[in-house]
Amino acid sequence: MNVxxxxxxxxxxxxxKRNIISIISNISMIGVAVGxxxxxxxLSVFNGLEDLVRSLYGKSDxxxxIAASKGKSFEVNTFLLERTKAVPGVAIVTEVIEDNALLRYHERQMVVKLKGVSENFYAQSDIDSxxxxxxxxxxxxxxxxALIGxxxxxxxxxxLENRFSPLQLMYPRNVAGKRTLSINPENAFNQEPILAGGVFYIEQHLDDSYIFVPIEFAQRLLNYGARRTAxxxxxxxxxxxxxxxxxxxxxxxxxFTVLDSDEQHVSLLKAIKVEKMFVFITFAFILLIASLNIFFSLSMLVIDKRKDVAxxxxxxxxxNVIRRIFxxxxxxxxxxxxxxxxxLGVSICWLQQQFGLVEMGMATSVVKAYPVKMQLADVLWVGIAIVAITIIVSLRPALNAPQIDLRENL
Incomplete structure (x- = not known):
């Protein structure tokens, strides 16, 4: 029997129990519950945002x-391609040339990320969706x-498909392996026209800067030859x-470096994880402050139960038994x-998952409601934090409980 x-x-x-002690205890429970x-x-919202980032980039990633360990590009030949394709599990290998280029349309212009891809690109990418x-x-x-953001x-x-005014893509000409600029703009840039055939809507970074083109077009414009960026x-x-x-x-x-999906966006995902960690620490401190009421209620309970302790x-x-009681x-x-x-937390997250009660409130958002994803690890960490906080706030009153004069309290 656990006495x-x-x-x-x-x-x-x-x-x-004295009314004031009961009130403080109830406030303590409410504080812990809210925290x-x-x-x-x-934490579930951060998990949902992390999954959302992966799903959005997964459409094009x-x-x-495979990229060069040093430098921006590397030579691709039949031997390299065959070695890559021969690895068990490799289904499709797509050649990629990616670089910055100047895009001009009518009187407007902007710098874009030009990504040239080989014909089998859509066999492994979901960007068509x-x-x-x-x-x-x-x-x-x-x-x-061109497929534009x-x-x-x-x-x-x-x-789209304006044959009278195609897109004009420009790239600095290379002379002896170096980019050079001439006073005459016609001699300073390679220039290639292309029609805009489709528009994609994935994620702001991609939508605002990327253009996909056939790899042969990118070779001509960028003068890459047999080199590839990935x-x-x-x-x-x-x-x-x-x-x-x-x-x-x-x-x-x-x-060569070989990057998986997370490593291709390691900075963004790491930023989300760091933010999640700091939010957890911040809320844990708030929970600690809310739990200080437990300290006060226990201190008052120790005073109130001196005769029982005696x-x-x-x-x-x-x-030791007295300490364990408190x-x-x-x-x-x-x-x-x-x-x-x-x-309450799990219920609210479930309702958000099912019905999207809280919306993002942005017209340009790719999802209507805040994404949430519950993980068992988060529940365990919250439980560990509550146990640690409970020990911290309860220890002092529990240590003081046996320190009474028996003759005065019997």
């Missing part, structure tokens, strides 16, 4: 991306077309991505508040 727990439970349920609920909701206007194909009936179209007021790899379902990534690293050697010690209860009392108050907060 300290039974006594602590009786104190918690006692109707004879727990807030932590669960905020490959499973694996993000097309909001026009056609996703980059080559039709022998004609090259919605932000680029809006910035330059581009009309090889994008689609991994088949027969083998895990991590295994394919490890073998590609071994086959290609140290002159009787228990006279009957043979050790100081530690248990603090734990019960915190646990009841935590369970209420956990139920």
């Amino acid at each position: 300290p727990f039974l006594i602590a439970q009786r104190y918690f349920r006692s109707k004879k 727990t609920m807030s932590l669960i909701i905020v 490959p499973d694996l991306k 993000a097309i909001v206007d026009g056609d996703h194909r980059l080559r039709r009936n022998g004609q090259d077309y 919605a932000g680029v179209q809006h910035e330059l007021s581009i009309a 090889l994008e790899v689609k991994v088949g379902e027969s083998r895990p991505i991590e295994e394919v990534k490890a073998e590609l690293k071994q086959v290609l050697g140290p002159q 009787v228990l010690m006279a009957m043979g209860a050790t100081p 530690l248990m009392e603090g734990a019960i108050v915190a646990q009841v508040g935590a369970v209420i907060g956990l139920v």
